Structures are given as C-alpha cells and as structure tokens.
Amino acid sequence: MQKCFRDRMLDFFYPPRCPVCDRVLAAGTEGICERCSIHVEYIREPKCCCCGKPLSDEEEFCSDCRGKSHSFLQGNALMLYDSLMQESIARFKYSGRREYGRVYAQELYRRYGAWIRRVGAQMLIPVPVHRSRRRKRGYNQAEIIAQHLSGYTGIAMRNDMIVREKATLPQKELSAAERLKNLEGAFCAGRGREVLNQLPECVIIIDDIYTTGSTLEACSKVLRGIGIDRIYFLCVCIGKGC
Numbered sequence: 711m712q713k714c715f716r717d718r719m720l721d722f723f724y725p726p727r728c729p730v731c732d733r734v735l736a737a738g739t740e741g742i743c744e745r746c747s748i749h750v751e752y753i754r755e756p757k758c759c760c761c762g763k764p765l766s767d768e769e770e771f772c773s774d775c776r777g778k779s780h781s782f783l784q785g786n787a788l789m790l791y792d793s794l795m796q797e798s799i800a801r802f803k804y805s806g807r808r809e810y811g812r813v814y815a816q817e818l819y820r821r822y823g824a825w826i827r828r829v830g831a832q833m834l835i836p837v838p839v840h841r842s843r844r845r846k847r848g849y850n851q852a853e854i855i856a857q858h859l860s861g862y863t864g865i866a867m868r869n870d871m872i873v874r875e876k877a878t879l880p881q882k883e884l885s886a887a888e889r890l891k892n893l894e895g896a897f898c899a900g901r902g903r904e905v906l907n908q909l910p911e912c913v914i915i916i917d918d919i920y921t922t923g924s925t926l927e928a929c930s931k932v933l934r935g936i937g938i939d940r941i942y943f944l945c946v947c948i949g950k951g952c
C-alpha cells in the first residue's frame with residue numbers, strides 16, 4: 711500500500727512494529743511479521759451469520775445471537791482474541807502503542823474491504839471512550855483504527871455521533887449481566903447529528919474487541935435512536951462462539 715505523507719511522518723515518530731510480537735520491523739516491511747502471521751488465528755468460516763464469531767460447527771448463529779435480535783445487522787472481526795492478541799491489544803490500549811492501529815486497519819481493509827463496499831457504508835464510527843479515559847490514555851484506540859480505515863476506504867470517520875457519558879468499569883471484569891447493567895445510559899447521541907445536513911443511511915461501528923457484544927449493542931441503539939437504520943460493525947478481535 712502506498713504511504714501518504716502523514717503515514718511517513720508517523721513512521722518517523724512511531725517506527726512500524728509487528729503488533730503481535732512488538733518487534734520493530736525491518737525497513738520496507740510492514741504489517742504482521744512473517745513469524746507471527748503463522749500463529750495468529752484469522753477468523754474463517756464457519757462463523758456466526760450475525761456477529762461473526764468463529765464456530766466449530768456449521769451452525770447459522772452462535773449461542774449469543776440465536777433467537778436474539780440486535781440493533782446492528784451484522785458484523786465481522788479479523789482475529790481470534792487468544793493470548794497472543796490479548797497481549798497485543800493490551801499494549802495498543804494501555805502501553806501507548808498507537809502505531810498498531812494502522813496495521814489493524816490495513817488488515818481489516820485487506821480482509822473486509824470488499825464487504826465494506828458491498829454493505830454500502832457511508833460513515834465509520836468508532837466506539838467512544840469516556841473523556842477521562844481519553845485524557846489518561848491520550849487517545850481512543852477505536853478511533854485510531856477508524857481513522858486509518860477511513861484513509862484506506864475513503865469513507866468519512868466521525869467521532870461525534872456517539873458520546874460516552876458515563877465512565878464505566880472495564881467490561882472484561884464483569885459477567886454478561888453485569889456488563890449490560892454497567893452500560894446502562896453509558897452512551898448517548900453526540901452533536902454530529904445536529905451538524906450534519908443529512909444522516910447516513912448505513913454506518914460501520916469500529917471497535918478493538920467484541921466479546922458479549924453489549925458495547926456494540928448499546929452504541930447501535932443510540933444510532934438507531936437518531937434514525938440510522940443500517941448498522942454494521944468491524945472489530946479487530948472476537949471471542950470464540952459456541
């Protein structure tokens with residue numbers, strides 16, 4: 711992929727690293743290094759027709775999506791959230807490795823670029839973090855991925871469609887029921903809706919991890935509430951379905 715001036719500047723300040731093993735890549739190479747690409751588990755069929763979780767049998771839906779309706783239509787993820795990717799995402803989120811965002815976006819584009827065009831997405835919307843967390847971390851990891859993906863696809867990215875009102879507890883420490891409770895009233899519509907002349911009909915929400923889907927569901931609900939009908943999502947990592 712041809713690098714723009716902004717990407718070349720980023721290379722200078724944040725030398726490209728393999729996001730899986732964190733090693734600085736040799737000049738002229740990019741993405742996930744050869745060694746790691748053997749170990750990373752990319753999501754393949756069979757997978758849940760709704761949330762995209764990998765399944766061991768040829769089932770249509772995973773147990774989370776069976777008989778349940780979501781506010782989003784469908785979603786896809788790139789890799790399995792295994793121990794390798796847990797470490798990668800942790801460095802991306804908590805150790806300032808924002809440069810991983812470009813690699814994740816590149817990989818998402820390689821794998822799902824055709825799907826993004828097919829669904830007809832008009833806007834990419836990152837899952838927001840609360841302003842206190844953003845201040846502490848310095849960035850929103852989902853927004854970095856969305857920004858790069860916007861560069862690759864030419865689809866606009868907006869970070870003001872949804873606002874995180876409540877500083878919620880980290881979802882990973884909670885059960886499925888607690889996650890839903892934790893997210894109650896956590897998101898609301900942002901000012902993007904007011905400044906836009908026309909709302910998009912179809913959007914893709916971008917996040918780093920999909921586990922039970924409660925965050926994606928809460929964000930989709932807000933977007934449905936303001937009148938966006940077709941909502942999809944893309945995540946870097948996802949858990950295994952059953």
Ligand SMILES: [Zn+2]
Nearest residue numbers: 728731743746
């Ligand atoms: Zn590597």
Ligand SMILES: [Zn+2]
Nearest residue numbers: 758761772775
């Ligand atoms: Zn599912």
